[in-house]
Amino acid sequence: MAKGNLLTGIQDQVFTAVRKAQFDFTKSDRGVHFHATDYVGECARNMYYSKAFPIKGNMDTNLMTIFWVGSAIHAACKISSEQKYNEFGMMYDIENNAAVLELGKVDGDRPFDYVSGTLDDLIPVKDGLKNEWCIVDKKTWRSKGWKKSSPSVDHVKQVNIYKVMLKAATGIDAKFGAITYFDMWQDGVNKPQIFPFELDPIEKTRAAIMLRKEEIKKANETGILPKRTIHWKCNGYCPYAERCFSEEKVDKDLIKFDSVVKV
Numbered sequence: 374m375a376k377g378n379l380l381t382g383i384q385d386q387v388f389t390a391v392r393k394a395q396f397d398f399t400k401s402d403r404g405v406h407f408h409a410t411d412y413v414g415e416c417a418r419n420m421y422y423s424k425a426f427p428i429k430g431n432m433d434t435n436l437m438t439i440f441w442v443g444s445a446i447h448a449a450c451k452i453s454s455e456q457k458y459n460e461f462g463m464m465y466d467i468e469n470n471a472a473v474l475e476l477g478k479v480d481g482d483r484p485f486d487y488v489s490g491t492l493d494d495l496i497p498v499k500d501g502l503k504n505e506w507c508i509v510d511k512k513t514w515r516s517k518g519w520k521k522s523s524p525s526v527d528h529v530k531q532v533n534i535y536k537v538m539l540k541a542a543t544g545i546d547a548k549f550g551a552i553t554y555f556d557m558w559q560d561g562v563n564k565p566q567i568f569p570f571e572l573d574p575i576e577k578t579r580a581a582i583m584l585r586k587e588e589i590k591k592a593n594e595t596g597i598l599p600k601r602t603i604h605w606k607c608n609g610y611c612p613y614a615e616r617c618f619s620e621e622k623v624d625k626d627l628i629k630f631d632s633v634v635k636v
């Protein structure tokens with residue numbers, strides 16, 4: 374074999390090994406249990422589909438790169454000076470408004486009652502003369518050149534859910550949240566955009582979680598899909614659109630939600 378071809382063969386093997394390592398690094402094992410990020414979308418029907426009929430193995434390398442760099446930033450950028458408040462894993466019993474202290478130890482007969490999540494960082498801040506807490510979440514994205522003028526609504530909701538879970542787990546009532554965006558476009562990683570905001574009252578967020586949980590639970594019991602929420606995702610961003618606009622009910626016996634909830 375000519376030397377050039379031999380090296381080309383090695384190049385392909387190294388390329389495959391690099392891609393495999395990147396995909397392995399970004400692998401998530403959330404299964405079908407409920408995570409805080411599941412509760413942030415506007416459409417309950419989309420949430421139900423994503424758990425009942427998860428789509429796996431369709432990530433392209435562009436999306437993978439965003440997750441890959443994001444995972445590396447999370448691993449390397451520990452904002453909280455207190456180790457315990459960096460990558461703080463939580464599990465919350467929605468029905469009883471209580472933390473599950475032994476993560477993963479849940480009542481298997483009520484899988485819909487739990488939500489898990491990992492808060493990136495909790496840091497002390499000064500609000501004037503008062504000491505407060507701020508939940509910081511790190512996000513990676515690719516801007517293609519434009520700057521954000523505000524944080525994503527879904528990201529703000531996610532941090533609000535973390536506030537509820539944090540209060541149940543530690544008693545800390547965080548007053549502020551902040552999303553830190555690392556832009557994969559050009560030198561954007563070097564210029565993170567930070568959007569702080571005041572968090573909602575716990576009861577407001579808790580009521581929204583309760584309502585959504587009941588919608589999903591009812592859909593699972595009856596097979597009747599939650600109502601559609603028509604919004605921007607319906608135009609090209611929902612992978613369930615074909616199903617959504619052609620059915621109102623699914624065969625509930627085909628769907629099995631995990632009774633084991635992992636963080």
Ligand code: SF4
Nearest residue numbers: 416419601607611617
């Ligand atoms: S197409 Fe729209 S309404 Fe239907 S599940 Fe998706 S987001 Fe919801």
